[in-house]
Amino acid sequence: MSATLKAKIEEVFDEPGCEINQAKSAKERKKGCTKQLAPGAAAGGCAFDGAKIALQPIVDVAHLVHGPIACEGNSWDNRHSASSGPQIYRTGFTTDINELDVIYGAEKRLFKAIREIVEKQDPPAIFVYQTCVTGLIGDDIEVVCKRATEKFGKPVIPVNAPGFAGPKNLGNKLGAEALLDYVIGTMEPEHSTPYDINIIGEYNLVGELWQVRPLLDALGIRIQSCICGDGRYAQIASAHRARANMMVCSKSMINVATKMQQRWGIPYFEGSFYGISDMSNTLREIARLLVAQGAPAELQDRTEALIAVEETRAWGRIRAYRERLAGKKVLLITGGVKSWSVVSALQEAGLEVVGTSVKKSTKEDKQKIVEIMGADADAHMIDDLSPRQMYAMLRDAKADIMLSGGRSQFVALKARMPWMDINQERHHAFAGYEGMVTMVAEIDKALFNPMWREVRTPAPWEQIDPLLAAGAAIPAFQAAA
Amino acid sequence: MAIVTESKKACAVNPLKMSQPLGAAYAFMGLESCMPLMHGSQGCTSFGLVLLVRHFKEAIPLQTTAMNETTTIMGGYENLEKALVNIRSRAKPRIIGICSTGLTETKGDDVEAFITLAHQKHPELADTQVVYVSTPDWAGAFQDGWAKAVTKLVSTLPKQGLPKRPRCVNVLPGAHLTPGDLEELRELIEAFGLRPAFVPDVSGSLDGHIPDDWLGHTLGGTPLQDMEELGGAIHTLAIGEQMRPAAQALQARCGVPFTVYERVTGLTATDAFIHQLSQLSGRDVPAKIRRQRSQLVDAMLDGHFHFGNKKVALAAEPDLLWAAGMMLHEMGAELAVAVTTTQSPLLERLPTNEVVIGDLEDFERLAQAAGCDLLMTHSHGRQAAERLDKPLFRIGIPMFDRIGNAHKCYAGYRGSRNFIYEVGNLLMDHLPHHGPNDWPLPAASRLAAAGTHAHPSTSDDKLAGASA
Numbered sequence: 012m013s014a015t016l017k018a019k020i021e022e023v024f025d026e027p028g029c030e031i032n033q034a035k036s037a038k039e040r041k042k043g044c045t046k047q048l049a050p051g052a053a054a055g056g057c058a059f060d061g062a063k064i065a066l067q068p069i070v071d072v073a074h075l076v077h078g079p080i081a082c083e084g085n086s087w088d089n090r091h092s093a094s095s096g097p098q099i100y101r102t103g104f105t106t107d108i109n110e111l112d113v114i115y116g117a118e119k120r121l122f123k124a125i126r127e128i129v130e131k132q133d134p135p136a137i138f139v140y141q142t143c144v145t146g147l148i149g150d151d152i153e154v155v156c157k158r159a160t161e162k163f164g165k166p167v168i169p170v171n172a173p174g175f176a177g178p179k180n181l182g183n184k185l186g187a188e189a190l191l192d193y194v195i196g197t198m199e200p201e202h203s204t205p206y207d208i209n210i211i212g213e214y215n216l217v218g219e220l221w222q223v224r225p226l227l228d229a230l231g232i233r234i235q236s237c238i239c240g241d242g243r244y245a246q247i248a249s250a251h252r253a254r255a256n257m258m259v260c261s262k263s264m265i266n267v268a269t270k271m272q273q274r275w276g277i278p279y280f281e282g283s284f285y286g287i288s289d290m291s292n293t294l295r296e297i298a299r300l301l302v303a304q305g306a307p308a309e310l311q312d313r314t315e316a317l318i319a320v321e322e323t324r325a326w327g328r329i330r331a332y333r334e335r336l337a338g339k340k341v342l343l344i345t346g347g348v349k350s351w352s353v354v355s356a357l358q359e360a361g362l363e364v365v366g367t368s369v370k371k372s373t374k375e376d377k378q379k380i381v382e383i384m385g386a387d388a389d390a391h392m393i394d395d396l397s398p399r400q401m402y403a404m405l406r407d408a409k410a411d412i413m414l415s416g417g418r419s420q421f422v423a424l425k426a427r428m429p430w431m432d433i434n435q436e437r438h439h440a441f442a443g444y445e446g447m448v449t450m451v452a453e454i455d456k457a458l459f460n461p462m463w464r465e466v467r468t469p470a471p472w473e474q475i476d477p478l479l480a481a482g483a484a485i486p487a488f489q490a491a492a
Numbered sequence: 493m494a495i496v497t498e499s500k501k502a503c504a505v506n507p508l509k510m511s512q513p514l515g516a517a518y519a520f521m522g523l524e525s526c527m528p529l530m531h532g533s534q535g536c537t538s539f540g541l542v543l544l545v546r547h548f549k550e551a552i553p554l555q556t557t558a559m560n561e562t563t564t565i566m567g568g569y570e571n572l573e574k575a576l577v578n579i580r581s582r583a584k585p586r587i588i589g590i591c592s593t594g595l596t597e598t599k600g601d602d603v604e605a606f607i608t609l610a611h612q613k614h615p616e617l618a619d620t621q622v623v624y625v626s627t628p629d630w631a632g633a634f635q636d637g638w639a640k641a642v643t644k645l646v647s648t649l650p651k652q653g654l655p656k657r658p659r660c661v662n663v664l665p666g667a668h669l670t671p672g673d674l675e676e677l678r679e680l681i682e683a684f685g686l687r688p689a690f691v692p693d694v695s696g697s698l699d700g701h702i703p704d705d706w707l708g709h710t711l712g713g714t715p716l717q718d719m720e721e722l723g724g725a726i727h728t729l730a731i732g733e734q735m736r737p738a739a740q741a742l743q744a745r746c747g748v749p750f751t752v753y754e755r756v757t758g759l760t761a762t763d764a765f766i767h768q769l770s771q772l773s774g775r776d777v778p779a780k781i782r783r784q785r786s787q788l789v790d791a792m793l794d795g796h797f798h799f800g801n802k803k804v805a806l807a808a809e810p811d812l813l814w815a816a817g818m819m820l821h822e823m824g825a826e827l828a829v830a831v832t833t834t835q836s837p838l839l840e841r842l843p844t845n846e847v848v849i850g851d852l853e854d855f856e857r858l859a860q861a862a863g864c865d866l867l868m869t870h871s872h873g874r875q876a877a878e879r880l881d882k883p884l885f886r887i888g889i890p891m892f893d894r895i896g897n898a899h900k901c902y903a904g905y906r907g908s909r910n911f912i913y914e915v916g917n918l919l920m921d922h923l924p925h926h927g928p929n930d931w932p933l934p935a936a937s938r939l940a941a942a943g944t945h946a947h948p949s950t951s952d953d954k955l956a957g958a959s960a
Contacts, residue, residue, distance in 0.1 A: 095928045218926030221927065221930055221931060225931060225932055225933045229942070231941075241928075309943060313942065316941065320937045321937050324934070324936075425793075427789075438923060445931045460800050461823075462793075462796040462822055465758070465760055465792065465822050466759065466793060470763055470766075470767075470782070470785060471766075472766075472777050
């Protein structure tokens, strides 16, 4: 690992915005904030993956992966981060290095690759991602990017987050560091208003930002930049002129918020678009911060009026499902904010949350779960559920439906139990008031599909379906990589 | 569950339906060494022939009595006689299947008497079996013509009083089954050590193989001898409600018990079929078929995400409508529009509000009104799909703008799996891609956000821009 990368990781781990981090000793802090990965029992993405997830939603730039084919070839165009215009972010660019490159170094190939992109596509900027192999052989992407920036007269941004640096969450932060070091503050906006905000850590999956944006539009609040969902290079480069920052999705890009506060004095708050009360609180916080920064105070009144109308509308639409969903049991296997933020909507729809995983949740997340679920919340918090345990839980009908990410879907499906995707690979947008209604509608759709009755019908020549028979041996499941 | 209504229009627009005699002629094409003969004008035959050629991409044997105005008025005996003699001397088939048409039925030709007369006059016709079925164009539809032809075949050709032949079963497949479906059913039946006789068997004649010789009549299909021996079977399996009269006729003639399968597409539907094969044969369900069942269950699990709550408009003949419609329903799709060609007891049991006996104009209008996500009908649905900008899944006859139609297979566990994957993939190709304006706020919310105070954002332009 290069000295610069090592220093950068240490810097990222020293997070003033994180209380847990600040409570640690200097030595503990160096170890980082994520648990060490256990070989043979690890699942999840690498730092490169995290950096790519964080930055790829910038839709008008080329994302060039410097490394062997696996890093880009096996993963490109697999997320549903939506664009309202440019599509170049979905093009897979990689240097696809070969054996000779490994021996002699691949910096020249990288430089040529950048030139080819400039000649063929001419995007406003190019992001270059470091990977393990090119990091190991000592390719200096910072130098190459610097040289290319000078040569081609356009920003070429090095993203130094090779996979072996750590887990996905670290990669989110390292990707964000690239924005702080090379992008934010390098351009000026055409104009700015007292109502300008940045939204940090929102990726516009399946267009979720567009479920929220009409609310802000109606209030006259302008999104200076979204970092990075449906993002444009020029908007992010001039993000430092916004009046307030909202930080989405727990702590994945907290360094952007804290450093923008240090450098430009932009206050931030942490909010969520998932869940109805969260959406309302988010709107309130945005209004509060903008007013504190000098916007007219009536913004807060208008915000409250909008919240009142929209909450009534959403609860009304969710309540319509109550009769059908009452008493149905949900197992929620996700992490972070979603471990609690969707619970109240599920409860309002009459669903009973029998378990929520807290593996990736922070202390605050857990506290929220206790607030929402009450005294017996502990019993419903699941720290780490193995696929085998999930399967047993579903098979024994302790839950009627599982909400989780794509990796664990087959645990539910092979037990012939309804499952719905609530993580990044999903095809439905669940943000804001609209999104909660959609989510409840999707749960209803999954639960009441007549297909379940069909697939649970044992073959007529079998008395009992072997798979559903109680006490049958549980097949071993491997989480899909 | 469904109300069955007949379109009240005087003018059918963009027809869904094809005629009865063509269905009957298609059934005759599933017999070995057969020449189907339409008793009507040349055009009756030519249109049908072209339609089947374009669907199967095969040479189609189909002859005509070539009636003209004079022969129609004077009676078609001479034309029919000449046709029989000419076909006998040129194509030399073992069997000639005659179907009447609108023209000759309107005139009222007594074709049965013509045939007797021709046989008396021409002893050389003695070695040629002639079967006649009355199929006026102005009644029924394609599947009715098929059903009538098969009913006629099994109520005239099988010998009576034959000893029972163990392990022999008869299969009477509906017109909606493709050659590929029949091959699948044959494989399933044979897996139990049973010997099936299919009547008719288009999988032998229209499966798109390269024959060793060029002959004027059908190549492959049910041999005449097999039809004569149908009475020796232990059971008749009729596939599709349309085949019930044929199965009843065979039972009346030869005493073979029968079971009608409304469909063999779908998990539990196929289960019932397989279960009966197991009982008829006294054998356990082979591991291979259990595996196929398991694969179908997995396909249903993987596929249901894409079918759930999707609104489908389906137009097809009753038995195909039933098979595809029930499969869609079982996968969680909503059968929002159902249009068909002719009456069937199945129609009112479809899981939908209304089944319209109508045309593709009705189909298009209803699909638009219901906001359907997917259209499903034969190739003539393509114009509607273009106009409505919706995907079209082609099913049924004709499919003139596709190749490989003979090998489409939606029967049995594997066929059902195909259906789920093919339709699911089409639905996946048309996943909605959301845009910035997909979730506009209602006026009440925008007014609340604008507040009572004058504010830049309350101007109409700004509001329109925010919610457009």
